[in-house]
Amino acid sequence: MNLEIGPINKSSLSKQVADQLQEAILEGTLKADDRLPTEEELAQRFQVSRPTIREALKRLAAKNLIRSRRGPTGGSFVNHLGTNELSDHLTTATTLFVSMNDVSLDEISSTRLEMESYCFRLACQHRTDEDLKRLEQHLIHQKNKNISPEEFCAADVRFHRAIADASHNKMLSFIMYTLIEALQPVSNMIAYRFREREIITSQHERIFNAINNQDRKLACAILEEQINYLQQLHEEAQENHQQ
Amino acid sequence: MNLEIGPINKSSLSKQVADQLQEAILEGTLKADDRLPTEEELAQRFQVSRPTIREALKRLAAKNLIRSRRGPTGGSFVNHLGTNELSDHLTTATTLFVSMNDVSLDEISSTRLEMESYCFRLACQHRTDEDLKRLEQHLIHQKNKNISPEEFCAADVRFHRAIADASHNKMLSFIMYTLIEALQPVSNMIAYRFREREIITSQHERIFNAINNQDRKLACAILEEQINYLQQLHEEAQENHQQ
DNA sequence: ATAAGTTAATTTGTCATACAAATATAAAAT
DNA sequence: ATTTTATATTTGTATGACAAATTAACTTAT
Secondary structure, rough: OOOOOOOOOOOHHHHHHHHHHHHHHHHHHOOOOOOOOOOOHHHHHHHOOHHHHHHHHHHHHHHOOOEEEOOOOOOEOOOOOOOHHHHHHHHHHHHHHHOOOOOOHHHHHHHHHHHHHHHHHHHHHHHHHHHHHHHHHHHHHHHHOOOOOHHHHHHHHHHHHHHHHOOOHHHHHHHHHHHHHHHHHHHHHHOOOHHHHHHHHHHHHHHHHHHHHHOOHHHHHHHHHHHHHHHHHHHHHHHHHHO | OOOOOOOOOOOHHHHHHHHHHHHHHHHOOOOOEEEEEHHHHHHHHOOHHHHHHHHHHHHHHHHHOOOEEEEOOEEEEOOOOHHHHHHHHHHHHHHHHHHHHHOOOOHHHHHHHHHHHHHHHHHHHOOOHHHHHHHHHHHHHHHHHOOOHHHHHHHHHHHHHHHHOOOOOHHHHHHHHHHHHHHHHHHHHHHHOOOHHHHHHHHHHHHHHHOOOHHHHHHHHHHHHHHHHHHHHHHHHHHHHHH
16 A cells, blocks of 8 residues: 555655745745744644754755745745845855866857857947946946955956846846856956956946947957956966966 | 854754765765665764654665665665766756756757757767777667667767767766757657658768768758757647647 | 674654743833 | 834754664574
8 A cells, every 4th residue: 555656656755845935936836935834733734843944944945945034024035136136155066066077268268258259249239328337337346446355356246247248138138147157266366466457447438438339349358358367367377386 | 151153053954964974975985886874873972862863864765875774784885976876866957957047949959959969979089999880880779670769869968978978078978968868859759650750860860870970060050950850740740839 | 604683773753842042013111 | 204112934053862874793403
């Protein structure tokens, strides 16, 4: 009796619960900002204990699918997963992949050059006034010589992300966010030296103007220049490190 | 006393533990296939209870960073995260992103066309005999008319992945895996109809020959043909669905 | 002596219960 | 009317116990 046909449940209960809830989120039964039942209620519904439910919820929380708050109006809520929310999640995955698979800087930068060039092409075609405004703001902020290295890096990331967004292709943006992060460790290096900072920002300024003038070829040429420059800096740093 | 300077610990204990362990994995203190201390030991070290430790471990398990086994030789082990191991993790993230952000098929397919063309370019240059062998095997399997729709889909994914791998750029492969998955729901549609199956496999055969002959332009042209064909099928299906 | 079966030990998986901490709501006191 | 206080709700954490899986050691039968 109770002979279930097919693949038997081998995975742990907490995983099964997590999978079911994720399925509900994925197929739209649970929409963004919806509140899940309380942990006790979930425990009764799934006929498992509260610790098991909690383990399941933590699995979803690790994927950024839900957030939790305490108190009467608290509970677990479905997150709305935009590009930003998912990016930090993807970033750790990408960082891990790069570090555990000996991905060379050349592989990263050539991929990024190819994709960002495509972004530039689309951005030149579809950029709106708002896109240009955002780009300019990030550029101005990055030109400020009083900001800290950390702020400089953050502004750098924002600038490149803004270009990706200017392509008005969400899929492309999503992937570019990953690639931008993957190259960030190299970019970070240069944030501490004023001379290099100036070179980067001036390149950004020229890129901005090129996109503004819808000059795709020029924009891509400058991008290539910048990526080559970063690669060169990286090689120099490695040589110094070996000494 | 016990006045800790700086940002106070606001996040939950299980998250703090998870973050510390993840940090250890990321910086290499915990290498692949290393075994973590037992849950009880971790509880003592971090001075928290076992349920808290378990919640932390489930967070890492959800990210595919660790696996757990019971028994004397059991415990939690660090996963080696290659392209395959991370792909299912990325797949759910991508699927969620697509469904929650109204990403159009056009955005997906145009991005994929652009990137896969780049793959073709590199594959034509760098493909080895082993790459060709693998491609041919997947092709032969896909041509078999007796396989189930599910098998057909799986073979389809494997074929495109093999092309990505033939580029010999790990970063590019990693990203392509994501894009292949993103377009899969559309590809799945056609697996149930023999007529469409034949069209797809014949296209794959021509792509294989083109890559074999290092004819980049031809390969890309066929790819464009295939993606347009899928898009067309999708539109027809939607129209039928509306009736 | 070898092979098979049995037992014991270890570790994750699950459960039950209790209490702490945060937080919003309603009631009470100033 | 405003502040304070009490209270209810919900997640966060702790403790202890037992179940299930799995390996290693041991025992027994051939």
